[in-house]
Amino acid sequence: MKKIVIAIDGFSSCGKSTMAKDLAKEIGYTYIDTGAMYRAVTLYSIQQGFFSGNRLDEEKLRTSMDTIRITQRFNSETGRSDTFLNGVNVENEIRSMEVAGKVSLIAALPFVRHAMVPLQQKMGEEKGVVMDGRDIGTVVYPDAELKIFVTASPEIRAQRRLDELKAKGDTKSTFEDVLLNVKERDEIDSTRKEGPLRQAEDALVLDNSYMTIPEQKLWLLQQFHNVAGS
Numbered sequence: 001m002k003k004i005v006i007a008i009d010g011f012s013s014c015g016k017s018t019m020a021k022d023l024a025k026e027i028g029y030t031y032i033d034t035g036a037m038y039r040a041v042t043l044y045s046i047q048q049g050f051f052s053g054n055r056l057d058e059e060k061l062r063t064s065m066d067t068i069r070i071t072q073r074f075n076s077e078t079g080r081s082d083t084f085l086n087g088v089n090v091e092n093e094i095r096s097m098e099v100a101g102k103v104s105l106i107a108a109l110p111f112v113r114h115a116m117v118p119l120q121q122k123m124g125e126e127k128g129v130v131m132d133g134r135d136i137g138t139v140v141y142p143d144a145e146l147k148i149f150v151t152a153s154p155e156i157r158a159q160r161r162l163d164e165l166k167a168k169g170d171t172k173s174t175f176e177d178v179l180l181n182v183k184e185r186d187e188i189d190s191t192r193k194e195g196p197l198r199q200a201e202d203a204l205v206l207d208n209s210y211m212t213i214p215e216q217k218l219w220l221l222q223q224f225h226n227v228a229g230s
């Protein structure tokens with residue numbers, strides 16, 4: 001069967017990576033988490049002291065871009081890909097609320113996107129990839145054979161993300177904190193000039209507000225077979 005590129009874009013915390021990972025596993029494709037790359041650049045900026053509060057010293061980041069190496073490696077114990085920043089596994093740290101609170105500022109910088117997009121294009125050059133993010137179907141792979149745009153209500157998304165944070169041991173974050181972050185990121189991601197979050201004209205829209213994880217997995221698998229054949 002001919003391999004294709006599957007682009008999954010949409011709002012924050014709606015289940016993109018869950019469905020992308022499930023599909024990749026089912027069909028033997030590689031899953032690529034582009035959000036993790038922007039999160040890793042954000043973590044690097046925090047570690048290097050480029051932030052003072054929410055103010056970033058852009059020049060310091062710009063001149064350091066060449067020293068940031070981001071890789072994703074499959075972890076057979078968890079069955080997921082882990083993200084490495086300059087050789088160090090940062091999978092847990094990049095999911096923190098501190099990173100979530102700053103990542104959209106970093107991802108809006110054109111020089112950051114100009115560094116990440118070619119890497120993402122290279123990762124998918126052999127096809128056989130499921131890639132999730134904000135601009136995959138519009139900028140990274142405008143010719144992707146299957147494009148999905150996922151959405152759900154902000155409250156449902158915030159609750160899903162809060163449950164995940166709690167399960168990982170975060171006892172501090174509240175529903176209000178997470179809801180505010182989800183809404184703020186959607187606003188920054190949708191209104192930036194470079195690679196804004198928007199639905200590609202040829203994307204299929206999925207509102208999974210009232211869908212279970214197995215239901216959305218089945219729906220996506222059906223869309224894949226419709227395009228790639230059985």
Ligand SMILES: Nc1ncnc2c1ncn2[C@@H]1O[C@H](COP(=O)(O)OP(=O)(O)O)[C@@H](O)[C@H]1O
Nearest residue numbers: 012013014015016017018160161164211212213
């Ligand atoms: N249909 C669903 N119903 C309930 N929870 C879901 C659903 N899809 C995903 N989740 C959960 O929501 C959280 C956010 O999902 P995730 O895939 O990380 O979203 P995104 O990649 O869009 O940010 C995860 O904890 C995931 O297990």
Ligand SMILES: Nc1ccn([C@@H]2O[C@H](COP(=O)(O)OP(=O)(O)O)[C@@H](O)[C@H]2O)c(=O)n1
Nearest residue numbers: 012013034035038103104107133134135185
């Ligand atoms: N292709 C992408 C992927 C993520 N991002 C940015 O990275 C942030 C984190 O992405 P993510 O996919 O990990 O976010 P969640 O939806 O998982 O919370 C987003 O809020 C965007 O600011 C982006 O700009 N472009």
